[in-house]
Amino acid sequence: MTFYLAQQTINALQLGSIYALIALGYSMVYGVLVMINFAHGDLFMLGAFACLLLAVLLPVHLPFVVILLLVMIVIGLLGAFIERVAYRPLRDAPRVSAIITALGCGLVIENTTLSLSPYPQFMPELFDSRTLSFGSLTVTTLQILIIGVALGLMLGLDFLIRRTSFGMAMRAISFDARTVPLMGIPVNRMISLTFFVGAGLGGAAGMLYGLAYPQISATMGVLIGWKAFIAAVIGGIGSIRGAVLGGFILGGVEVMAVAYLPSTYRDLISYSLLLAILVFKPYGLLGQPPNQKL
Amino acid sequence: MRHFLDSVARCRWALPALIAVGFAFVVACEYFPLLNDYSKIVLITVGINIILCSSLNLVNGYMGEFSVGHAGFMALGAYASALMTIKWLPASVFELPLGVLFGGTIAAAIGFLLALLSFKTRGDYLAIITLAFLMIVKSAIENINYVGGPRGMTPPVLTNLPWTFFWVVVTLWVIRNLIYSKFGRAITAIREDEIAANAMGVRIREAKILAFVTSSFFGGVAGALYAQVNFFIDPKSFDIVKSTEILVMVYLGGIASLGGSIIGAVIFTVLLQVLQPLGTWRMVILPLILVLLMLFRPRGIMGMRELTWFLPAGELFKRPKP
Amino acid sequence: MSALLEIDEVTKHFGGLCAISNCNVRIQAGSTHGIIGPNGAGKSTLFNLITGIYKPTRGDIRFRGESISGLRPGRIALKGIGRTFQSIRLLKTRTVLDNVRIAYDSQLHYSPLEAMLRLPRLGRDEEKSIEASLALLHPFGLADQAHDLAGDLPYGSQRKLEIARALALKPDILLLDEPAAGMNTGETADLVGFLRWVKDHFQVTLVLIEHHMHLVMSLCDRITVLDFGQTIAEGTPEEIRTNPRVIDAYLGGTEEE
Numbered sequence: 001m002t003f004y005l006a007q008q009t010i011n012a013l014q015l016g017s018i019y020a021l022i023a024l025g026y027s028m029v030y031g032v033l034v035m036i037n038f039a040h041g042d043l044f045m046l047g048a049f050a051c052l053l054l055a056v057l058l059p060v061h062l063p064f065v066v067i068l069l070l071v072m073i074v075i076g077l078l079g080a081f082i083e084r085v086a087y088r089p090l091r092d093a094p095r096v097s098a099i100i101t102a103l104g105c106g107l108v109i110e111n112t113t114l115s116l117s118p119y120p121q122f123m124p125e126l127f128d129s130r131t132l133s134f135g136s137l138t139v140t141t142l143q144i145l146i147i148g149v150a151l152g153l154m155l156g157l158d159f160l161i162r163r164t165s166f167g168m169a170m171r172a173i174s175f176d177a178r179t180v181p182l183m184g185i186p187v188n189r190m191i192s193l194t195f196f197v198g199a200g201l202g203g204a205a206g207m208l209y210g211l212a213y214p215q216i217s218a219t220m221g222v223l224i225g226w227k228a229f230i231a232a233v234i235g236g237i238g239s240i241r242g243a244v245l246g247g248f249i250l251g252g253v254e255v256m257a258v259a260y261l262p263s264t265y266r267d268l269i270s271y272s273l274l275l276a277i278l279v280f281k282p283y284g285l286l287g288q289p290p291n292q293k294l
Numbered sequence: 295m296r297h298f299l300d301s302v303a304r305c306r307w308a309l310p311a312l313i314a315v316g317f318a319f320v321v322a323c324e325y326f327p328l329l330n331d332y333s334k335i336v337l338i339t340v341g342i343n344i345i346l347c348s349s350l351n352l353v354n355g356y357m358g359e360f361s362v363g364h365a366g367f368m369a370l371g372a373y374a375s376a377l378m379t380i381k382w383l384p385a386s387v388f389e390l391p392l393g394v395l396f397g398g399t400i401a402a403a404i405g406f407l408l409a410l411l412s413f414k415t416r417g418d419y420l421a422i423i424t425l426a427f428l429m430i431v432k433s434a435i436e437n438i439n440y441v442g443g444p445r446g447m448t449p450p451v452l453t454n455l456p457w458t459f460f461w462v463v464v465t466l467w468v469i470r471n472l473i474y475s476k477f478g479r480a481i482t483a484i485r486e487d488e489i490a491a492n493a494m495g496v497r498i499r500e501a502k503i504l505a506f507v508t509s510s511f512f513g514g515v516a517g518a519l520y521a522q523v524n525f526f527i528d529p530k531s532f533d534i535v536k537s538t539e540i541l542v543m544v545y546l547g548g549i550a551s552l553g554g555s556i557i558g559a560v561i562f563t564v565l566l567q568v569l570q571p572l573g574t575w576r577m578v579i580l581p582l583i584l585v586l587l588m589l590f591r592p593r594g595i596m597g598m599r600e601l602t603w604f605l606p607a608g609e610l611f612k613r614p615k616p
Numbered sequence: 617m618s619a620l621l622e623i624d625e626v627t628k629h630f631g632g633l634c635a636i637s638n639c640n641v642r643i644q645a646g647s648t649h650g651i652i653g654p655n656g657a658g659k660s661t662l663f664n665l666i667t668g669i670y671k672p673t674r675g676d677i678r679f680r681g682e683s684i685s686g687l688r689p690g691r692i693a694l695k696g697i698g699r700t701f702q703s704i705r706l707l708k709t710r711t712v713l714d715n716v717r718i719a720y721d722s723q724l725h726y727s728p729l730e731a732m733l734r735l736p737r738l739g740r741d742e743e744k745s746i747e748a749s750l751a752l753l754h755p756f757g758l759a760d761q762a763h764d765l766a767g768d769l770p771y772g773s774q775r776k777l778e779i780a781r782a783l784a785l786k787p788d789i790l791l792l793d794e795p796a797a798g799m800n801t802g803e804t805a806d807l808v809g810f811l812r813w814v815k816d817h818f819q820v821t822l823v824l825i826e827h828h829m830h831l832v833m834s835l836c837d838r839i840t841v842l843d844f845g846q847t848i849a850e851g852t853p854e855e856i857r858t859n860p861r862v863i864d865a866y867l868g869g870t871e872e873e
Contacts, residue, residue, distance in 0.1 A: 036418060089589055096360060097592035100545045100584065103538060107581035115574040226425065226534060233422045264444070267433035275426045282415045468732045475731035475738060476721035476745070483707055483718050490705035492689035493667060493698075495722040495785055504728055598709065606734075608742050 003136040008259045014143050014212055016251025017150030021205035022228035023235065023243035024157060025079075025198035031174035031238040032194050033091075035098050039082060039106035041225010042113075043199050047075045047206025048123065048216040049113060055124050064126050068149070071207045072200035079199020080192045088188070106221070114218035121217070123210040146208045153204060154244055157197070161240060170194055174238060227254075230274050236287025245285060250274075300602075304610060309603040313463055320455040334455055336567055338523055341458035342516045343559035345465045347543040348552055349512035352469055354541070355549030355598075356478070357505045358485025359412070363424030364513050364540050366431040369532035370404055371397030371514025372521035373441050376449040379522065390452040394461065394518040401514025402507045404431075409506035413499060416488075428537060435529045446528025453523035461519060465512045466552055466604075472508060473552075474606050481505050482550070546584055548594030553601035558594065618681060620645040620821055621666070621697075621789055626675035626685075628658075628665060628845075635661045636845040639675070643789070643838075648815060648822040650836035652829075652856075654865055658845040659825045660702060663791050667699050668692040679789075694722055698787035700778040702794045702825075708767030712758055712777055715766050716749040719784035723748075749784065755817065756780045771798060779814065789821040790814075796828045804828050808835050833857065841865065 022044050029037045050071045054062065062070075086105050090098040129142035161167035169190045173180050181187045209224065210216045231250040235242025250270060257269040283289050302308060320337075323329050329337070350364045375393035383389050408427060412420055436444045472478050480501035483491035492498060521527045539562070547558020562580070569576040591597065602610070619642040628636040636658040643649045651659050664670045666677055668689035677685045684692050693699075707715050724741040731738055753759040756776050761769060766777060775795060782790055795811070796804045808831055815822050826832045832839060833853045841849040841856060843865040849856055856862055 030418075036421075086585060086589075090592065093588075093592035096354075096358075096545070096549070097588045099360065100541070101588045103541065104581035104585035104588070107538065107542075108578050108585070111574050111577040111581070115578065118574070222534060230422065230426065233419070237418065264433070264437050267429060268437060271426045271429040271433065275423065275430065278415070278419065278423055278426070279411065282419050471732050471734045471738075472728070475726075475742070476717075476724050477728055477731055479710075479714060479718045479721060482710065486707045486709060487705050489669065489689075490701065490707070491718070492669075493693055493701075493705075494719040494781065495690055495693040496718060497690060497722075508732075608739065608746065 004259070006137050008255050010137075010139055010143055010147075011259075012252040012255040013147050013248070014251075015255055016248035017147050017154075018205050018209050018212070018247075019224075019228045019231045019251045020244045020247025021150055021153060021201045021208070022225065023232035023247045024154070024240065025202040026229050026232040027235070027238055027240055027243035028170070028194050028198040030232075031240075032170060032177070032191055033087070033098075034238075035087065035095070036102065036229070036237075037087075037195075037198075038099065038102040038225075039109060040079075040199070040202055041228065042106040042109040042221035043075050043079055044202040044206040044209070044225055044228070045113065045216070045218065045221030046078065046109065047071050047203030048210035048220070049117070049121070049206075049218075050074055050203065051126075051207040051210055052121055052123055052216065055126060064145075067126065068204060068207060071203050075203025075206070076196040076200030079202070080196040083192060083195040088191075106225075110218055110221055117218055119217075120215045123214040123216055125214075126211065142211060146212055149204070149208060153201060157201065157240070160197070166190065166193055227270070230271070233284055233287075234274055234277055236284030238288070239284070239286045242284055242286035304602065306607060317456070317459055317463075320459045323455055335523070336563065337455055338453060338458045338519075340560055340563045341455075341462045342519050342523075343540075343543060343563050344462050344556055345512055345516040345519070346540050347547060347559040348465055348469055348555035349509045349516070350540050351544050351549060351551070351555045352472075352481070352509040353505050354544055355551065355554075356473060356485065357481045357502070359416070360418070360421040361408075361424040361509075362421055362534070362537050362541065363408070363428035363431075364509075365532040365534070365536035366424075366428040367401040367405060367510040367513030368517035368520065368536065369431050369435060369529070370401040370510075371517030372449075372527050372532065373397075373435060373447070373517075374400040374514065375518030376447045376521045376527060377441065379449050379452060380447060385450075389450075390457055390522060393452070393522060394457075394515050397518030397521075398511040398514040401517065402511035405506045405510025405513075406503060408510070409503040412502050412506065425534070428532075428534065432529045432533055435532075442528070444529060446526055446531075447521075448526050449521045449524075451523060451525050453519045458519060461515055465515065466556075469508065469512070470552055470604050470606075472504070474609055477501055477504050485550075542580065542584055545594050546587060548596030548598070550598045551594070551596040551600050552604050553599075554594055554596035557596060619643055620680060621823070622676075622678040623662070623666070624676045624678065626662075626665060626672045626677060628661060628670060629673045634845055636665070636842075639842070639845070639847050641840045641847065641850070643821060643823055645788070645821055647837045648811075648824070648835055650832040650839040650853075651823065651825045651842065652827070652832055652839060653842035653848075656844075657842040659842055660793060661845075662842070663699060663793055663825065666692075666791065667697060693785060693787075696786070696788040697791065698782035698785045698789070698820075699791040700775075700782055700793055700795065702797060704771075704774050704778055706766040706774055706778060706781070708765065710766060711763050712753065712766050712769065713746070713749055713762040715777060716752055716781050716784050717745050719781045720745050720749050720752075722785065752780055752784055772803060776810075783814070783818050783820070787820060789823060790818075792822065792824045792826075794825055794827065796826060796831050799828075804831055807831065811835060 025040050026037060029035060051067055054067050054070060082105050086101050087098055090101060129140045131138055131140050161170060169185050173187060173190060227250060231246035232243045234249055235246025253270050253273055254266055257266045353359050353361050375397035378393040378396050379389050383392060411423055415423060435441060441447060480496045483496050484498060484501060488498060543558040543562045546561060548554025565580060566576055569579060621643040623639055623641040626636060626639045653659055665672055668687050671686045676683050679695060679697065724745055726737045726741050750759055750762060753762055758773060758777060758780065769777065796807050799807060811822060836853060839853055839856045840847055841862050848861050848865060849859045
C-alpha cells in the first residue's frame with residue numbers, strides 16, 4: 001500500500017513540477033503588471049509543439065538540453081513579443097481590456113495551431129528512458145529528468161530573482177510600478193524580460209509535459225493552462241513561492257484524487273478544494289491583499 | 295439628417311412599434327414559409343446569444359467584475375430545463391415556458407451563492423472563483439448519471455423563433471429597467487468606487503445580489519432555450535470555451551451597454567456563420583478582430599454608451615446644443 | 617450635555633503600527649470642529665474609523681449616544697454621518713446629477729420587482745429623486761451642469777459636488793477631509809464663506825480635517841490637535857494657537873533659550 005502511495009507521489013511530483021513551472025509564468029507577469037496573461041497556457045502548448053517540430057523536422061539529432069534551451073528561447077521571445085505588441089499599448093487602458101486582449105491572443109494562438117494540426121500529435125522520445133526499480137517502486141529516468149529539470153529551472157529562477165539586479169528590479173516593480181522609473185530602471189525592458197523568462201518557463205513546461213504524457217493537442221493549453229492558473233492563485237498570485245506551492249498542491253491533489261477515487265471525480269475534487277481554499281484565504285495561501293490608500 | 299435621426303430616437307413609439315412588428319413577423323414565420331430552417335436556427339442562436347451577452351454584461355460591464363463562469367449558469371439552466379421536458383413534464387404547450395422558468399430559477403439560486411461569495415472577494419480573485427464555479431458545475435454534471443453524465447441528454451426540440459423573440463425582449467426590458475433605477479445606479483457605483491458608494495449609503499450587498507441573481511437567471515434562461523433547440527446537450531458544451539465566447543461577445547459589443555450586447559451577439563453569431571468555410575480559422579480571425587478592437591476601442595464598440603431608444607422617458611434629458 | 621459624536625479612548629492598530637492611540641474627541645451638535653495635526657498624525661484614519669471603514673482596536677465611537685464602532689459604512693452613513701474624501705471620490709463616468717441621485721437613493725423605497733417591471737411607484741420615486749437632486753445642486757451653482765460628466769468638471773466644482781452629494785443624505789454631521797486641498801488663497805477665502813453657508817443652510821455640524829491654518833482658525837469653534845495618533849490638545853482656536861505642545865508638534869520643538 002505504501003509503495004502505491006510512493007509511486008503516486010512520484011507522479012504527483014512530476015505533474016506538480018510542471019504545473020509549478022507554468023504557474024510561475026502567471027505569477028511573474030501578475031507581479032509586475034497586475035495582469036492575468038490568459039495567453040500563457042497557449043504558450044505552454046506551443047512549447048510542446050516547438051519541441052515536436054525541433055525533434056522531428058531537423059535532420060540533425062539534437063541533444064535534449066539543446067532542444068530545451070531552443071524551446072525556452074523561442075517561446076520566451078514569443079511571449080515578450082506579445083507583450084510588446086498587444087499589452088504594452090493598453091497599459092493605460094482599463095485593466096479589463098488588457099485581459100480580454102490576452103484572451104484574444106491566446107485564442108489566436110490556440111486556433112492557429114488547431115487549424116494547422118487538427119489531430120493530436122505524438123511526441124517522440126528524445127532519449128532512451130530506462131526504468132529503475134527500488135523494491136516495488138518503479139521510476140523511469142524520464143520522470144527523474146522531468147522533475148530534475150523542473151526543479152533546476154525553479155532554483156535558477158529563485159537565483160535570478162534574489163541575486164541579480166533584474167530580479168531586484170522585478171520585485172521593485174511589483175511593489176510600486178510608478179516610482180521605479182524614477183530610479184533609472186528601464187521598466188519596459190524589465191517587463192519584457194519578465195515576460196521572456198515567464199514564457200520560457202511555460203514553454204519548458206510544455207516540452208516536459210509532452211515528454212511525460214506523449215500525446216499533445218492544440219487544445220491542451222486551455223485545459224492545463226487554466227489549471228496552472230488556478231494553482232498560481234491557490235498559492236497567491238504574484239507570489240513566486242506561492243506559484244511553486246500551488247503547483248505542487250494541485251498536482252498532488254489531482255494525482256491522489258485519480259489514484260484513490262473514480263477518475264471522473266478528479267476535476268470536481270480539485271476545483272472544490274480550490275474554492276474552499278479561496279473562501280477561507282481569498283488571496284491565496286501566500287498572497288497579500290492589495291494595499292489601498294484611503 | 296442628424297435632427298431627423300434625433301427626433302426618431304426620441305419618439306417613444308418607435309421601439310414598441312418595432313417590437314410589435316418583429317413579433318408579428320416571427321409568428322408569421324411559424325405559419326408561412328418566410329424563412330428557411332437554417333435562417334431560423336441562426337436567428338434563434340442570435341437571440342440566445344443576445345440573452346447571454348446582456349445578462350453577462352450586467353455583472354461584467356455594469357458592475358465591473360470579471361466573471362468567466364457564465365457558461366456554468368447556462369449549463370444549469372439547460373440541464374434543469376432538459377430534466378423538466380424529458381423526464382418530469384408531460385408534453386404540452388406549457389413545456390417550454392415552464393422549462394425555461396425552471397432553468398432560470400435554478401441558475402438564479404446558484405447565482406445567489408456566488409453573490410454571497412462576492413461580498414468578501416473582488417476583482418481578479420472573484421474571477422477565479424467564477425472559474426472554479428464553472429469547472430465544478432461541469433464536473434458535477436459529468437458525475438451525475440441521472441442527467442446522463444458525460445454522455446449528455448437529448449431534450450425535445452421546443453424552442454422556436456417566437457419564444458426566443460419573446461425571451462429576448464423580456465431579458466432586455468428587465469435588465470434595462472433595473473439599470474435605470476436606484477439598483478442600477480448602485481450597481482454601477484460598485485464598479486466605479488465601492489468605498490465612495492458605501493459612504494453614500496448605497497446598499498452594496500443588495501445590489502450585488504441583484505446583479506448576480508438577475509444575470510444568472512437570464513443565463514439559465516438562455517441555457518434552457520439552447521437545450522431545447524439543440525436536441526443534444528453535454529457537459530462539454532458548457533466549458534470554458536463557451537464562457538470565453540460569451541466574454542468575446544460582451545467586450546466586442548461594448549461593456550455596460552444593452553445596444554452593445556445586441557451588436558456583439560449579432561456580429562459574433564453572424565460572422566461565425568458567414569466564415570464557416572474557413573473552419574477553425576474563424577476562431578483565429580474573430581479573436582484577432584477583438585484584439586485589434588481593444589487596441590483602438592478598449593471598451594468595445596458601444597462601450598458605456600446606450601441607444602437612445604433604450605433610455606426610459608425620465609432619463610431623456612435635453613442635451614444642450616453644442 | 618452629551619456630545620453629538622464622541623470618540624472615546626479609541627485606539628487603532630494596523631499590524632504592528634499604532635495609527636491612533638487613546639484618542640478622545642467630543643463634537644458638539646451645531647459646532648464647527650477642526651481636526652489638525654502634522655501629516656501622518658492619524659486624521660484621515662480617524663475619519664475612516666468614524667465612518668466604519670475601519671473598526672477600532674480598542675475604545676468606542678458613539679453617535680447620538682449610540683455606539684457605532686464596527687458597523688458597516690453604509691449603515692453609518694444612513695444614520696446621519698456624511699463625508700467627503702481627501703482625494704475626490706466622485707463617480708467620474710456618471711453625470712453630476714447621477715452622483716447626487718445615488719446619495720438620494722436611500723430615501724427611495726421601491727422594491728427590485730417594482731423596478732424590473734417598471735411599476736408606477738418607480739416612476740414617481742425616480743421623478744422625486746431627479747427633482748430633489750436638481751434642487752440640491754441649485755444652491756451650489758451646479759444645476760446647469762447637471763448632465764455633464766462629473767469627471768469633466770473643474771476641480772473646485774468637483775469639490776462642491778462632493779459636498780452636495782454628501783448633503784443629499786440629509787446628515788446631521790458632515791466630515792470634510794481637507795476640503796481646501798489644492799486651493800489657492802483666494803479660493804480658500806471663498807471656501808470659508810461657502811462652508812459657513814453650508815452649515816447654516818443645511819443645519820449640519822461640520823468636522824474638518826485641514827492644513828490651511830487660516831481656514832481652520834477663522835471657521836472653527838473648537839479644534840482638536842492630533843500628533844502621532846494621539847490627542848495632544850483640544851480647545852478654542854485661541855487656546856490652540858498659543859498651546860506650546862501644538863507649536864512643538866508643528867515646528868519640531870523650540871530651541872533652548
